[in-house]
Amino acid sequence: MADDRLDQASEAGQREKKERNSAGMIYILEDDDNIRKLVSYALVREGFEAEGFPTPKKFYKAMEKKQPDLILLDIMLPEEDGLSILHRLRQDVITSEIPVIMLTAKSSEYDKVTGLDSGADDYIAKPFGIVELTSRVRAVLRRSRRMPYVMDEKPEKAVSEEYKVGTLYVDPSRHIIKVGGKEVVLSFKEFNLLMVLLEAKGKVVSREQLLSRVWGEYYGESRTLDVHIRKLRVKLGKKAGSYIQTVKGIGYKLAKE
Numbered sequence: 001m002a003d004d005r006l007d008q009a010s011e012a013g014q015r016e017k018k019e020r021n022s023a024g025m026i027y028i029l030e031d032d033d034n035i036r037k038l039v040s041y042a043l044v045r046e047g048f049e050a051e052g053f054p055t056p057k058k059f060y061k062a063m064e065k066k067q068p069d070l071i072l073l074d075i076m077l078p079e080e081d082g083l084s085i086l087h088r089l090r091q092d093v094i095t096s097e098i099p100v101i102m103l104t105a106k107s108s109e110y111d112k113v114t115g116l117d118s119g120a121d122d123y124i125a126k127p128f129g130i131v132e133l134t135s136r137v138r139a140v141l142r143r144s145r146r147m148p149y150v151m152d153e154k155p156e157k158a159v160s161e162e163y164k165v166g167t168l169y170v171d172p173s174r175h176i177i178k179v180g181g182k183e184v185v186l187s188f189k190e191f192n193l194l195m196v197l198l199e200a201k202g203k204v205v206s207r208e209q210l211l212s213r214v215w216g217e218y219y220g221e222s223r224t225l226d227v228h229i230r231k232l233r234v235k236l237g238k239k240a241g242s243y244i245q246t247v248k249g250i251g252y253k254l255a256k257e
Contacts, residue, residue, distance in 0.1 A: 024069035024141055028052040029059045029085070030103060031077050035126075039072065042130040043137070056080045067098060070141055075104035075115070083118055090119040090188065099140045103128075116224060117231065119188040122215070163198045166256040168240045170198060179240045189214060190232045193225075197244065197254035206251040 026048050030036040036052040043050040051068075053059040056079045071089070075082035082102060089095045101122040102115040115123050121140045124133060163170040169178040172195060177184045186194065192214045196205060211225055229252060233241035243254050 023047040023138075025049040025051070025066075026070050026072060026137065027059065027062065027068040028072045029056065029077065029082070030072065030074045031055065032074075035103075038130070039133065042134060046134045048137070056085055059085075063095065067095060070099045070101065070137060072101050072103055072137075073120075075102060083115065086115070086118050086120060099143075101136060101140060116189055116215070117187050117228065165198070165243055165254060166240065168236065168243060170194065179237050184235055184237075186232070186235060189228055190235065193228055193232055194254075197252060200253065202253060202255040204247045204250055204253045208251075210251060 023046065026043050028036055028039050028043075028050060030039065030052065031054050033054065036054065040050040040052045051062065053062060056077060073082045073086060077085075082104070086100055086102070089098065089100065099121045100119070101124060102120045103124055103126065104115075105126045121143070122136050124136060161172070163172075167180045170176070175191070177186055177191070177194070193210065196210060196213050207225060215224070229244060229246075233244055235241075236244070243256055245253050245255060247253055
């Protein structure tokens with residue numbers, strides 16, 4: 001009996017040590033067995049814990065027991081497509097902040113923008129290299145472990161400060177956006193963009209700075225920024241949307257006049 005207890009304690013200690021030394025737990029929802037196993041193997045070799053799931057049903061079951069640090073999510077899946085799963089994750093308060101990288105054979109700009117605008121943190125088109133994949137995983141994890149919306153050098157200030165520009169009101173700490181007293185719902189990336197512009201306090205923010213701060217070091221096509229700015233303007237309405245001004249050849253700024 002004593003030996004059994006010692007063995008159990010040893011196993012528990014090893015599991016605890018493994019979790020403590022792990023770079024993070026990654027869930028992989030991918031129906032292609034070869035890709036799923038290869039990605040899982042590569043991530044484990046890089047110091048991560050990884051668990052793969054061939055179907056959404058098995059993925060959801062695992063999510064009920066434990067949430068990962070990051071999710072690699074394929075778009076074309078049996079039972080339910082990846083974009084629908086992403087939407088459900090972002091709507092659930094328990095999973096809304098878990099970073100998600102989309103994996104898909106689709107490579108058009110429209111598909112990328114759709115995934116990013118739905119709340120994905122990054123997008124990798126197949127076929128992809130393992131080195132690129134692990135680099136992006138690390139980059140997204142680094143971003144997610146900072147501020148939940150922007151990479152501000154003084155996060156405590158960003159959390160407590162409220163912003164008022166004309167009819168626009170934003171309370172970052174409660175994730176509230178109002179225009180003329182009416183609440184506006186923004187996607188994750190749209191909110192991030194708005195926050196970066198607000199923090200600049202009327203100064204011009206270059207396209208490169210916006211892309212880097214909102215999408216990180218792997219931000220893909222710059223056209224993605226223009227699409228999100230256009231959608232943000234529409235959601236804010238004609239008057240508040242006009243506060244976001246294009247500075248030709250440089251970037252954007254947010255100002256009342």
